Amino acid sequence: MKPAITLINEERIRQAFDEGYTPAHDDQHTNGELAYAAASYARNHDALPGIKNGDYAPPKWPWKREYWKPTPDNRIRELVKAGALICAEIERLQRLEEKQNTNQTV
Template sequence: MSPTPAVAIPETTRDLEAYKLKTYRCEWQLLHGAVDQYGNNFEAYESSSFPTREDAETARDKSATKNIYNGMWVPNNAPHGYCETQIRYVEVPLASSSAAPSGEAEPVAKALDDIAAERQRQISAEGWTVEHDDEHDQGEMALAAACYAYEATRTEHQRSLDDGFAPPMWPWAERWWKPTTRRRDLVKAGALIVAEIERLDRATKG
């Protein structure tokens, strides 16, 4: 099965239910394929699709073994020759989609889309449900957002000096402090701000 042409991998998969202009479905494809001895000309002979990269990685861990010499994942059912396992992000067009946002709207839509997806990930993967968020009524989520936003202003050198330690104003246990890239940190900050706004709205209605 030939894989759908891949695009650049974003920081997170998109939550299409949160975005009204649904022009594509996002997938993480786990591909088992053949390569030459130099790792070129990847040609998939088996492909599976998953809604998140985490799901694809879980499936990969069950179906492939990591080569300790070159770090490549080799499928356990490799039929012959040189084989490799890859995970690719793809956007599959929807047949019934409406017109895609054009021009200057696209970067904005992608940024908002990624924030919506991160908000959904926080709920489904981290377990930060509405009930959980309502317990943090002292501005913790806004403070956590500020920490991630501030982290995104720092240089790579400054970030490396922290050695993974959370900033002093981080409101939760240090194991929940997970900075990565500057853009990803801003996406997390945006999602936490959304969570705090939603909490405030529920408190006002209550």
């Protein structure tokens, strides 16, 4: 069994290379979209079968429904996606902070 952090890192790499969600792409999401998406995957949707099965996206889902890709029979997979999205948001904020710090020292 792989450690959770390894699964999250592998998913983050997959998102970047297979889906094209690179740091430059992530930097465009400045209104909390990555965090909202992470929360959507982290939330247990058992009481809402339409969301759980992908018929429609959760209320706070930041993008088109077609990008909502739940894995209802694999809770770990959904949490891994959530973790990778949180990682993407943290990295985005770190890049922004670094850029702001660089601009202040110039």
